[in-house]
Amino acid sequence: MKGLTKLFGFxxxxxxxxxxxxxxxxxTHRGNGFFGSIAALSTVLSLVGGALMLVFAPKEMKKIxxxxxxxxxxxxxxxxxxxxxxxxxxxFFLAFLCMSGGxxxxxxxxxxx
Numbered sequence: 788m789k790g791l792t793k794l795f796g797f798x799x800x801x802x803x804x805x806x807x808x809x810x811x812x813x814x815t816h817r818g819n820g821f822f823g824s825i826a827a828l829s830t831v832l833s834l835v836g837g838a839l840m841l842v843f844a845p846k847e848m849k850k851i852x853x854x855x856x857x858x859x860x861x862x863x864x865x866x867x868x869x870x871x872x873x874x875x876x877x878x879f880f881l882a883f884l885c886m887s888g889g890x891x892x893x894x895x896x897x898x899x900x
Contacts, residue, residue: 789895796892803886807879810872833859 833855840852 792895793893796889796894799885799889799892801889803882803884803889806882806885807874810874812872830859830862833862 837852837855837857837859840848840855844852
């Protein structure tokens with residue numbers, strides 16, 4: 788039963804992330820952001836390289852993988868390639884409720900005050 792609860796919590800987290808993330812568009816046009824025109828190739832390579840390092844690299848190299856992912860995220864926003872579409876307050880509330888409730892189900896009652 789505990790495994791089913793964790794699975795349900797994971798599903799709720801995925802649903803919440805989907806509903807928040809579906810209104811974010813990543814484009815590859817050459818925009819003039821704060822740092823000028825940054826090629827989309829560097830963003831994609833940084834994100835993919837970081838993800839591959841997180842999954843396949845030895846434990847000592849995980850910090851470099853997280854750094855590569857962070858650089859990729861910074862390049863997305865610095866290059867003005869993330870478009871945030873309007874989200875209703877109700878949609879944001881339900882998505883955040885799903886994510887937080889799913890996290891609570893996954894973690895369980897291990898941390899009591």
